[in-house]
Amino acid sequence: MITAWQALEKGIVTGCIILAILFVMGMNLIIKAAAEKVEARRRHRSHGDYSSREARSRRSSRCLFRAKRFPSIVNNPIKCLGKWFDANLNDSNNIRRLQGQVKEGLGAIDKIRLPGKFKALLFQYGLLPRLTWPLIFYEVTKTTVKALERTISKFLRRWLAVPPSFTSRRERGGKWSESNAVEAAEIRLSHQDIVGTTCVGRQGLGTSHVLRWGTSDKAGKRKMVQDDIRKMEEEIRKAKVVEMGAQGAWTRWGTTDRRLSWSDIWRMEPCRIQFLLRSVYDLLPSPTNLHRWGLTETPDCPLCNRPGNLAHVLSGCNVVLTRGRYKWRHDKVLKELANILERERIKKRKPATSCTFINFVRGREGGHTSSTVHQGVSLTAHRTGR
Structure with missing residues (x-):
């Protein structure tokens, strides 16, 4: 069985590599033959008669294939549709x-x-x-x-300026297979449909929208599989990090997660990015780390003679606290805010215009339409009916 015939008027079949090569070779032969013929006529225009020049031109075109005028694919690969073709195939x-x-x-x-x-x-x-x-x-x-x-x-x-110890790869027993990961994600999502929606804490019914694997379309299933695989990979990485004592200490912090986007990296200097990453994973040259790396003899802080770990250096040294080093940066920020507020406070402003008030009357009493300006309920309260 072969494919059905296709009516092609112009061009070549898209995706056929052999046909593209034949097309390029054929056009190359035609262009080279025409160029040789024109060059022969120009060269012999002033010599001999027309019949001799025509005979020479015909002989040159017949010998075109026997002469070594066309580059071979062995020496000169052919580039077609962005791909190079050589003799090795x-x-x-x-x-x-x-x-x-x-x-x-x-x-x-x-x-x-x-x-x-x-x-x-x-x-x-x-x-x-x-x-x-x-x-x-x-x-x-x-x-x-x-x-x-x-x-x-x-x-x-x-x-x-990322530390060399950072890596996005994790060691496994074998190679990671995309097909196996997709199949496992589909099984988990199907099982989640069977289990149904579970209540977390004081969450009530209908407070969250849950996507169902069975009722989702093709695009929705693709997104669900990608999210599930990303979630599982993140859980495996966190399980690996928890096993590390120093580099995994950030998993026990009670802070919110922070994700660095490309715009954040673009606004930050490389030294700030390096300090942020090293401080999260406890890779800064603190006295404890320097002693662990074999660069110093004692892991104690030189100011208070206590263990100089990361938390102690950044916010736990009593000597630095009494000298005001920790709050110096915060005081600078508060001083700038105080100066701005003080300038706004002493700035001269125009006095506010007096508000127009009206008198309220009882429902059975006759009222008058004239309004007076005095202390009372404002016009806004009357319009709202309160």
């Missing part, structure tokens, strides 16, 4: 070309004398779109993609 050379493009692009961005966040911006909007297109065309293995990811992550960490 595989993507090994293209993958090596992609790896070289990644190294050259990152090296060129790294040499620019700009702050790190500008380099990250150049990578996101300049180099990354050029790398995404070859990854769509060529059959790149996961190992190669992970190697490219490690190379890119190395430069981004340096540009954004």
Whole structure:
């Protein structure tokens, strides 16, 4: 069985690689033959008669295929529809070309004398779109993609001043499978439909909107699967972090979660980002960490001779507290606010205009329409009927 015939008047079949190669080769032959014929006529325009020139032109066009005038695909690969084709008929050379493009692009961005966040911006909007297109065309293995990811992550960490101990990867017994993760998410969502909506705390019926797996459309199911996989990955990461004593201490904090968006990173300086990340994961050079890393002999605070951990350095040293170092920054902010309020207080303003009041009468008594200005209930209260 073959596919049905398709009526094509112009162009080539979209997606057929062989047909695209044949089309390029055919057009190349026609253009080369015409160019050779025109060049032969120009060269022999002033010599001999017309018949000899015509004969020479015909012989040159017949010998065109026997002569070595066309570049071979072995020496000169052909680029068609954004993809390179060579004599190997595989993507090994293209993958090596992609790896070289990644190294050259990152090296060129790294040499620019700009702050790190500008380099990250150049990578996101300049180099990354050029790398995404070859990854769509060529059959790149996961190992190669992970190697490219490690190379890119190395430069981004340096540009954004992220500590080298930070990583987004977690160790597993085997490779992560997308199909298995999607299948497990679908099973969990189907089981959630069977369990139904559960009440949490004092939450009443109908206070929250719950999406059902059975009644959702295709787009809704796709979003539910993505959210469930992201939730499970986050739970696995938190379970791994809880096992760490120092770096996982932030899980026991009673504060709200904070997510750094690209706009937040863009407004912050690299030193502030580095301090924020290191303080959350207890990687600052405190006396305790310096002693743990083998750089000092004692883990005590040099001011009060107590264990100088992160909490002690930031807000727990009594000597620093009595000297006013902790509240110096807050006092500066409050002083600025006080100055602004004082300037607004002493600013001269126009006196407020007097309000117009009316008299209320009983329902059975006759009233008059004239209004008087005196102390009483305001006109606004009369309009509201209160």
